[in-house]
Amino acid sequence: MIPVCGPGRGSLWGPGTEEQRRAPRAHFQQHLKAPLPGATELVLVTDLDGTLLEGSLPTRRRLYGWLGSQRHRILQVFSTGRDMRSVARLLAEEAVLGLHPPHLVIGDVGCTVACGASLTPSPLALEPIEALWRGRAAQVLPLLAGLPGLSAEPLSSDRRLAYAIDPRRLDRSRLPAIEAHGVDCLVSGDKYLDVLPAGVNKGSTLLGLLEWLELDPALVVTAGDSLNDLAMFETGLQSVMVGNAEPGLVRALPGLRRTYRARSHGGAGILEGLRHFGFGHLLAGLV
Numbered sequence: 001m002i003p004v005c006g007p008g009r010g011s012l013w014g015p016g017t018e019e020q021r022r023a024p025r026a027h028f029q030q031h032l033k034a035p036l037p038g039a040t041e042l043v044l045v046t047d048l049d050g051t052l053l054e055g056s057l058p059t060r061r062r063l064y065g066w067l068g069s070q071r072h073r074i075l076q077v078f079s080t081g082r083d084m085r086s087v088a089r090l091l092a093e094e095a096v097l098g099l100h101p102p103h104l105v106i107g108d109v110g111c112t113v114a115c116g117a118s119l120t121p122s123p124l125a126l127e128p129i130e131a132l133w134r135g136r137a138a139q140v141l142p143l144l145a146g147l148p149g150l151s152a153e154p155l156s157s158d159r160r161l162a163y164a165i166d167p168r169r170l171d172r173s174r175l176p177a178i179e180a181h182g183v184d185c186l187v188s189g190d191k192y193l194d195v196l197p198a199g200v201n202k203g204s205t206l207l208g209l210l211e212w213l214e215l216d217p218a219l220v221v222t223a224g225d226s227l228n229d230l231a232m233f234e235t236g237l238q239s240v241m242v243g244n245a246e247p248g249l250v251r252a253l254p255g256l257r258r259t260y261r262a263r264s265h266g267g268a269g270i271l272e273g274l275r276h277f278g279f280g281h282l283l284a285g286l287v
């Protein structure tokens with residue numbers, strides 16, 4: 001699938017108002033606390049756990065320091081299954097290693113888009129996702145309550161339901177009956193089940209974001225390690241599957257025409273992928 005630019009052309013995020021259609025980027029930026037790079041040379045969209053956060057302490061310090069020094073030309077997006085509370089905790093924990101907040105966060109496996117500086121969700125992104133989610137939880141919660149292998153309570157419930165799973169006990173044959181209620185069931189890392197509004201995932205939300213920000217898809221590189229990253233890779237955007245990717249994601253590799261399989265794990269794999277896709281010149285400041 002080749003991304004198209006301009007809100008409204010088949011976008012999950014709806015047509016917007018006429019004023020929004022005239023200047024979508026300016027409109028979107030009104031909701032951001034920190035400015036986006038004026039001249040973007042790369043849009044780096046990274047998963048967190050197992051990807052950006054994976055690596056030795058020296059590797060992470062080096063990577064985080066480099067990202068912090070490139071904010072004027074690399075638009076940085078975290079794309080994660082974590083909710084905003086968890087992202088806030090993580091940013092506080094990793095600050096000691098030099099991790100700066102990104103420009104934007106796609107959280108809740110694509111169900112939230114937030115300003116990286118404030119972690120305040122963008123209403124432009126949330127409204128269409130909320131419309132798809134409305135009433136779904138009430139329909140699927142009774143079905144999920146009877147499903148063995150799930151945590152007793154959802155870990156998160158912002159426009160989706162996230163559960164910890166026991167992969168040996170989870171009966172996957174019962175998931176299609178849940179999906180019949182207008183949701184997608186996504187198992188990733190053999191650790192989590194996410195119940196998402198149908199069609200909403202890290203990939204669909206990223207495409208919506210690129211439309212609003214009027215960004216050239218050729219400048220985008222995504223990176224991830226687990227099955228909730230597959231939707232990003234399926235967009236056809238340049239993508240890096242890091243060396244420590246889960247087996248289910250590796251099995252999908254032959255069908256992913258623009259995804260590079262890095263040898264290196266985590267953060268080092270991201271850098272290897274950037275060199276592969278011709279962004280090596282941006283790494284000159286990496287010490």
Ligand SMILES: [Mg+2]
Nearest residue numbers: 047049050226
């Ligand atoms: Mg991950």
